[in-house]
Amino acid sequence: MSWQYLLAWLLPLFAGSGLVLAIGGGRRMPGNLCAMLGTGFLLGVFVAGILCSLIARENVQGAFADVAPWLAAIGILAWVAALGLRGKPWPEASFNKSGLGWHLVWWFLLAMIAFRIHSLASEVLLRPTFPWDAWAAWAVKPKAWFLLGHYAGYEPMQQWLANPGTTLRTSAIWDYPELLAWVQVWFASAVGGWNEPLINAVWLGVLVAIGLGSYGNWRVLGVAPLWAMILAYGLLSLPLIDAHVALAGYADLWLAATFGLAVLSWLRWLRWKEHGQLLLAVALAFCMPFIKLEGAVWLLIASVLAGLTLLPRRWRWMTVGAIVLMLGASLLFGGLVLPVFGLGWVHMNWGSVVVPALGKMDLQWHPVGVEMLSGLFTLPNWHLLWYLLPLVLVLRWRGFLVDQTARWLGILLLCCATFLFILFFFTEASAWAENYTSSNRLIMHLVPAVFTLLALLLRGVSVSGSDRAPESEAPNAPA
Amino acid sequence: MRPLVFALVLATGLGLLLLWAADVDWSSPWNPEQQRNWLGSDFRVVMGGATQDEERLRIGVIGDNHTALQSMALNGVDAAGNSMLRYRFEDFPNTLELSLVFRRMGDEDVNVISLPSPGNGDEWFDLGSIPEWQGRITELAFAEYPTPQVVPPEQAFKSFSLVGASLASRSWKGDLAALQTDWFGQWPWSQRSVHALGRDTDSPRARSLVLFIAIACALVLTAAMLILRMRRPALLRLAVGVSLLAWLLLDLQWQAGLYSRGAATETLYAGHSWPDRELHAADRDLAEDARALKIALRGIPEASRILVHSGSSFSVLRLVYHLLPMNVGVFAKALQLADGKAPPAGTILIACDAPGWSFNAATGVLQADSLKIPGEVLYRTDRAIAFRVGSQP
Numbered sequence: 001m002s003w004q005y006l007l008a009w010l011l012p013l014f015a016g017s018g019l020v021l022a023i024g025g026g027r028r029m030p031g032n033l034c035a036m037l038g039t040g041f042l043l044g045v046f047v048a049g050i051l052c053s054l055i056a057r058e059n060v061q062g063a064f065a066d067v068a069p070w071l072a073a074i075g076i077l078a079w080v081a082a083l084g085l086r087g088k089p090w091p092e093a094s095f096n097k098s099g100l101g102w103h104l105v106w107w108f109l110l111a112m113i114a115f116r117i118h119s120l121a122s123e124v125l126l127r128p129t130f131p132w133d134a135w136a137a138w139a140v141k142p143k144a145w146f147l148l149g150h151y152a153g154y155e156p157m158q159q160w161l162a163n164p165g166t167t168l169r170t171s172a173i174w175d176y177p178e179l180l181a182w183v184q185v186w187f188a189s190a191v192g193g194w195n196e197p198l199i200n201a202v203w204l205g206v207l208v209a210i211g212l213g214s215y216g217n218w219r220v221l222g223v224a225p226l227w228a229m230i231l232a233y234g235l236l237s238l239p240l241i242d243a244h245v246a247l248a249g250y251a252d253l254w255l256a257a258t259f260g261l262a263v264l265s266w267l268r269w270l271r272w273k274e275h276g277q278l279l280l281a282v283a284l285a286f287c288m289p290f291i292k293l294e295g296a297v298w299l300l301i302a303s304v305l306a307g308l309t310l311l312p313r314r315w316r317w318m319t320v321g322a323i324v325l326m327l328g329a330s331l332l333f334g335g336l337v338l339p340v341f342g343l344g345w346v347h348m349n350w351g352s353v354v355v356p357a358l359g360k361m362d363l364q365w366h367p368v369g370v371e372m373l374s375g376l377f378t379l380p381n382w383h384l385l386w387y388l389l390p391l392v393l394v395l396r397w398r399g400f401l402v403d404q405t406a407r408w409l410g411i412l413l414l415c416c417a418t419f420l421f422i423l424f425f426f427t428e429a430s431a432w433a434e435n436y437t438s439s440n441r442l443i444m445h446l447v448p449a450v451f452t453l454l455a456l457l458l459r460g461v462s463v464s465g466s467d468r469a470p471e472s473e474a475p476n477a478p479a
Numbered sequence: 480m481r482p483l484v485f486a487l488v489l490a491t492g493l494g495l496l497l498l499w500a501a502d503v504d505w506s507s508p509w510n511p512e513q514q515r516n517w518l519g520s521d522f523r524v525v526m527g528g529a530t531q532d533e534e535r536l537r538i539g540v541i542g543d544n545h546t547a548l549q550s551m552a553l554n555g556v557d558a559a560g561n562s563m564l565r566y567r568f569e570d571f572p573n574t575l576e577l578s579l580v581f582r583r584m585g586d587e588d589v590n591v592i593s594l595p596s597p598g599n600g601d602e603w604f605d606l607g608s609i610p611e612w613q614g615r616i617t618e619l620a621f622a623e624y625p626t627p628q629v630v631p632p633e634q635a636f637k638s639f640s641l642v643g644a645s646l647a648s649r650s651w652k653g654d655l656a657a658l659q660t661d662w663f664g665q666w667p668w669s670q671r672s673v674h675a676l677g678r679d680t681d682s683p684r685a686r687s688l689v690l691f692i693a694i695a696c697a698l699v700l701t702a703a704m705l706i707l708r709m710r711r712p713a714l715l716r717l718a719v720g721v722s723l724l725a726w727l728l729l730d731l732q733w734q735a736g737l738y739s740r741g742a743a744t745e746t747l748y749a750g751h752s753w754p755d756r757e758l759h760a761a762d763r764d765l766a767e768d769a770r771a772l773k774i775a776l777r778g779i780p781e782a783s784r785i786l787v788h789s790g791s792s793f794s795v796l797r798l799v800y801h802l803l804p805m806n807v808g809v810f811a812k813a814l815q816l817a818d819g820k821a822p823p824a825g826t827i828l829i830a831c832d833a834p835g836w837s838f839n840a841a842t843g844v845l846q847a848d849s850l851k852i853p854g855e856v857l858y859r860t861d862r863a864i865a866f867r868v869g870s871q872p
Binding site for chain 2: 105112115116119120122123126127128130131132134135136139140143144145146147148157158160161164166167169170171172193195196197198230234237239240242243244246247250252375377378379380381382383384387388436437438440441461462
């Protein structure tokens with residue numbers, strides 16, 4: 001392993017964690033370190049990708065050399081700012097309330113996570129890019145740019161054929177977002193060649209980032225260490241998530257990580273009014289459409305909900321009512337056109353939706369319930385997640401009444417689930433559910449946030465005995 | 480007394496659940512009433528080469544098309560009365576897949592079904608779940624071939640032994656053994672693995688292990704609530720403990736699969752540096768073709784338009800990927816957009832392993848399926864051709 005490749009990992013971690021600490025971490029709370037490292041790595045990798053796209057277009061093979069100083073400078077500035085703004089430490093939460101047995105469970109689960117990461121590392125570091133869309137879609141642009149040595153634009157094949165004089169290229173994925181492509185360029189340029197296993201290893205980094213970021217932020221939100229570890233193990237042990245690391249190359253894990261960590265920052269803002277966390281949530285959320293087209297939908301839903309949380313309570317229902325009325329009236333009287341960031345102008349009519357990137361989708365019922373249920377409940381994709389979720393919702397529904405973070409997250413996930421329901425049951429995307437090609441992958445985008453909901457609802461449950469209200473495990477709110 | 484009742488109810492409930500999962504026929508006996516056993520050495524080699532190793536058949540050479548086949552002629556075995564297949568191999572490579580091939584009386588066609596990969600012991604499969612398993616069976620065979628799209632055919636084979644096989648009537652023992660094979664048998668990565676996990680096969684599967692464990696958890700908690708009259712917080716502790724244990728059980732099974740697939744990956748790639756590793760993937764022939772083409776065409780301008788064709792959409796797209804950073808597109812798509820007209824002069828066509836494509840050196844015309852395209856050859860091997868489209872006459 002070259003020192004450049006090592007730096008390609010460390011610099012995003014250094015810069016990203018500095019940014020997270022500077023922007024969002026004035027308060028020192030239990031879990032902040034993990035949250036900073038997890039969220040920081042993801043943010044840092046995105047910053048590296050964005051810088052590559054801005055600085056290294058004409059010298060893609062030298063992207064690392066060109067961007068690394070900038071990233072280091074951002075990191076130094078961020079850390080200086082972060083250390084200057086550092087607040088007083090908060091008291092550690094109540095791990096000691098759990099007995100020795102549960103303490104051992106915590107360590108056992110950590111060992112299980114480490115073992116899993118080792119297994120996945122040995123797979124991803126050996127294997128050339130394997131899954132179909134990884135090489136047919138996601139790696140096409142970065143590989144072409146890197147081997148060419150410069151950026152090249154892509155266009156649809158019809159235009160490509162009609163304009164033989166241009167230097168543009170073509171691919172079926174000509175309009176796919178390019179942030180991940182630049183991230184791949186960052187690692188390829190550090191390696192000094194198109195070395196697929198070393199480039200794909202960053203998918204493992206994303207998995208670790210999800211684990212660290214989730215564990216740390218759950219702790220900040222008042223979840224006890226044992227519950228946080230149980231849930232982190234649960235999240236990282238999910239077979240479909242592991243498969244996306246072992247067979248790296250798809251964008252879904254990145255979207256799941258970004259959505260999950262953006263949601264956590266948003267919840268931290270809701271709970272502790274850490275304004276920097278709102279900024280972090282916005283930054284991560286705005287990366288989503290640049291990762292994958294579905295990210296635009298998650299961003300839209302999250303933005304509407306985040307906007308509602310900013311409104312005074314009495315205005316919220318009126319705003320929701322006005323939006324619903326406006327949408328309903330527009331659909332009844334000829335449809336409406338909505339600009340959706342990342343998707344373009346979306347035309348909605350009664351019975352059809354036109355999304356520029358996806359084409360026209362006729363809305364009619366498609367009976368794919370059996371396939372969807374099979375993917376969730378019988379295939380070995382999700383262990384027991386979808387059995388336990390409804391159980392926890394039923395047993396801990398009071399959590400929604402007393403905890404506004406759980407309530408807003410519940411509403412967010414309900415809206416996202418409604419979108420997926422409409423997508424799979426009312427559009428031609430039902431074919432993706434029938435042949436199991438993308439239904440589970442799209443569901444995966446929401447899974448880290450689903451675990452956060454579980455964490456919030458189980459927060460007051462003490463496995464060592466007592467069952468308290470959801471708020472009671474949290475450190476006291478600041479005055 | 481209550482704990483005893485709880486234990487009894489639990490044992491009975493879990494036992495019944497297991498029988499349901501195994502789809503046990505209540506009327507069948509514990510052991511099969513009839514069973515036909517064959518030693519490995521009873522099988523005849525149809526493809527590949529093998530030697531008898533005492534009672535085993537040691538398959539040491541792979542056959543044409545990288546497939547080995549060992550067959551057994553049967554005298555019209557009744558399918559319905561012999562639906563449980565037992566098979567045992569030794570040293571079966573983790574780079575091969577296994578299928579059962581059978582022929583029915585009065586039917587010239589053979590039927591092929593994918594079988595769970597053999598482990599170290601006996602494996603069982605319920606053939607009664609296969610619609611084609613009916614009438615009288617006249618031939619039974621095992622076929623072994625490289626895992627599709629994962630393993631390069633030239634690299635998959637290592638010698639292994641067929642120890643034996645049998646066909647038996649339904650029994651509780653056989654049904655439970657078939658369930659065990661289904662639940663714990665390992666499966667290779669496939670293109671479907673990033674979408675949905677499990678064995679990527681059309682062969683019928685047993686009831687889901689995930690479903691079984693979920694119902695088992697519900698049973699434990701219900702019994703604890705009703706019989707032990709467990710209430711919060713004890714019930715909560717039990718629920719957390721049972722859920723965690725159940726999750727761990729599923730995860731250990733998943734980890735075992737990861738280990739097995741990791742071993743297959745190591746077999747293929749460990750010990751090779753990166754550029755070589757690309758030549759140990761399933762499409763090494765395409766990668767080699769692309770490398771040779773890139774060298775042969777290195778003098779063409781960077782923006783030259785290249786259209787690629789091959790025998791399947793997989794190989795077309797793989798070729799496109801391997802040829803990067805050339806300015807490549809898919810020939811079939813271009814043809815469709817151009818209403819079937821030949822590409823404009825100057826376009827370079829690359830075809831690899833493309834049936835229906837041929838070049839006539841005498842006329843200088845490339846026959847691309849039904850299209851006749853004049854031009855000049857830039858590179859040509861048995862498998863691949865690079866061709867610059869000339870002006871239409």
